[in-house]
Amino acid sequence: MSKAELSEDELNQKHAEKMRRKKEARDKIIATKTIEKGLLVVHTGKGKGKTTAGFGLVFRALGNGMKVGIAQFVKGKRDTGERHALEKFSDQITVVSTGEGFTWETQDREHDIAAAREVWEKAKAMIEDGEHDLVLLDELNIVLRYDYLPLEEVLGVIEARPTMKHVVVTGRNAKDELIEAADLVTEMTQVKHPFRSGVKAQIGIEF
Amino acid sequence: MSKAELSEDELNQKHAEKMRRKKEARDKIIATKTIEKGLLVVHTGKGKGKTTAGFGLVFRALGNGMKVGIAQFVKGKRDTGERHALEKFSDQITVVSTGEGFTWETQDREHDIAAAREVWEKAKAMIEDGEHDLVLLDELNIVLRYDYLPLEEVLGVIEARPTMKHVVVTGRNAKDELIEAADLVTEMTQVKHPFRSGVKAQIGIEF
Numbered sequence: 001m002s003k004a005e006l007s008e009d010e011l012n013q014k015h016a017e018k019m020r021r022k023k024e025a026r027d028k029i030i031a032t033k034t035i036e037k038g039l040l041v042v043h044t045g046k047g048k049g050k051t052t053a054g055f056g057l058v059f060r061a062l063g064n065g066m067k068v069g070i071a072q073f074v075k076g077k078r079d080t081g082e083r084h085a086l087e088k089f090s091d092q093i094t095v096v097s098t099g100e101g102f103t104w105e106t107q108d109r110e111h112d113i114a115a116a117r118e119v120w121e122k123a124k125a126m127i128e129d130g131e132h133d134l135v136l137l138d139e140l141n142i143v144l145r146y147d148y149l150p151l152e153e154v155l156g157v158i159e160a161r162p163t164m165k166h167v168v169v170t171g172r173n174a175k176d177e178l179i180e181a182a183d184l185v186t187e188m189t190q191v192k193h194p195f196r197s198g199v200k201a202q203i204g205i206e207f
Numbered sequence: 208m209s210k211a212e213l214s215e216d217e218l219n220q221k222h223a224e225k226m227r228r229k230k231e232a233r234d235k236i237i238a239t240k241t242i243e244k245g246l247l248v249v250h251t252g253k254g255k256g257k258t259t260a261g262f263g264l265v266f267r268a269l270g271n272g273m274k275v276g277i278a279q280f281v282k283g284k285r286d287t288g289e290r291h292a293l294e295k296f297s298d299q300i301t302v303v304s305t306g307e308g309f310t311w312e313t314q315d316r317e318h319d320i321a322a323a324r325e326v327w328e329k330a331k332a333m334i335e336d337g338e339h340d341l342v343l344l345d346e347l348n349i350v351l352r353y354d355y356l357p358l359e360e361v362l363g364v365i366e367a368r369p370t371m372k373h374v375v376v377t378g379r380n381a382k383d384e385l386i387e388a389a390d391l392v393t394e395m396t397q398v399k400h401p402f403r404s405g406v407k408a409q410i411g412i413e414f
Contacts, residue, residue, distance in 0.1 A: 056263035063291035085270030186397060186398065190394075
C-alpha cells in the first residue's frame with residue numbers, strides 16, 4: 001500500500017511505531033558507549049566548512065567552560081569575524097598564529113618553514129600541558145602536506161597527549177597516517193551545483 | 208629530476224616561482240568576483256560537522272557585528288555548549304527552537320508537524336525582516352525530508368528574501384530543489400577509519 005492511501009491516523013500510528021523502534025535501537029547503542037576520552041578529530045576534503053566547523057567546536061567548548069588553544073598555521077589576516085567573537089572569551093583562549101596569509105602570499109619557502117615551526121612549538125606546548133582542554137590545529141594538514149613539519153614528530157606529540165585532551169586538525173589533503181590515528185574524520189566535499197551544469201545529481205554524489 | 212636531487216636553494220626557488228604563479232592566478236580570479244549578495248548555504252551529508260559549521264558561520268557573523276537568527280528544528284536539549292557561548296552575544300541574536308529532541312524522542316507525528324510549523328513561522332519572519340543579517344535554519348532538511356513543511360513554501364520564502372540576507376540550512380538528505388537554489392553546498396562525509404577495517408583508503412574516498 002502506498003503512503004498516499006494511508007489515512008492520517010494510520011500514518012501517525014505507523015510513524016510512532018517506527019520512531020519507537022528507532023529510539024530503542026539508539027538507546028541500545030548509546031548504552032554501550034561508556035568510554036570517555038579526548039578525541040582526535042580531522043576535517044579534511046576540498047569543500048568549505050573545515051575551519052568553520054573547527055571553530056564551531058571551539059565555541060561549543062568555550063560555552064562548556066573549557067580552556068581552548070588555537071594554532072593557525074597558514075591563515076592570519078582573514079577570519080576577523082572569529083577573532084572578534086573570540087575576544088569575548090579572552091580568559092579561556094590562547095591563540096597562536098603565523099600572522100601571514102597563505103603560502104602563495106609569502107612565496108618564501110624557508111620563511112614558511114620557520115613560521116610553521118614557530119607555531120608548532122607553541123601548539124605542542126598546548127597539546128602537552130594540563131591546562132587546555134581542546135586544541136585546534138587550523139590548516140595543519142597544509143603544512144604537513146608541504147613537509148614543512150615532520151609528520152612523525154607531529155603524530156608523536158598528538159598521540160602522547162593527556163588522555164582527556166581533544167585535538168582538532170583541519171585542512172585539505174590530510175595525511176593517511178593522521179586519518180588512521182584519528183577518532184573522527186569528516187571529509188567536506190564541495191557540491192558544485194550539478195543541476196546548473198547539466199549533470200544529474202545521482203552521478204558520484206549522494207545527497 | 209626528482210625532488211630529492213634538488214638542492215635546498217633550487218627547491219626554494221622552484222617553490223617561490225610556483226607560489227608566484229598561484230598568487231597571480233588567484234588574484235585574477237578574485238578580481239572578477241565583484242558581486243555582493245546574501246548567500247544560501249547548505250550543509251548536508253551523513254558526516255559530522257553540518258550544524259557545527261553552521262554555528263561556526265554564526266559566530267563569525269556575530270564577530271563581525273551582524274545580527275543573527277537561529278531556528279532549531281529538531282534539536283533543543285543538546286548543544287548546551289553553543290547555547291552558553293551564544294549568551295555572550297545576547298544583544299545580537301534571536302533563537303527559536305522546538306525545545307524537543309529528535310523525532311524519535313517524541314514519537315508523535317502530529318506534535319512534530321505542529322512544532323515544525325511553529326518554528327518555521329518564526330524563522331520566516333527572521334528571513335523576511337530587515338533586521339537579521341544571517342539566519343541559520345538548523346536541521347531544516349530533516350523536517351523537509353519528512354514532509355512536515357511544504358518545500359515550495361520554504362523555498363519561496365528563502366528565494367524572496369532581502370538581497371543581502373544570508374541563509375544557512377543544515378541537515379542530511381537536503382532536497383534537490385534546495386541544492387539547486389543554493390549558492391554553496393557542502394556535503395559532509397563520514398570517513399570511517401578505512402584502514403582499521405582493512406579497506407584501502409583509495410576505494411570510494413579521496414583523502
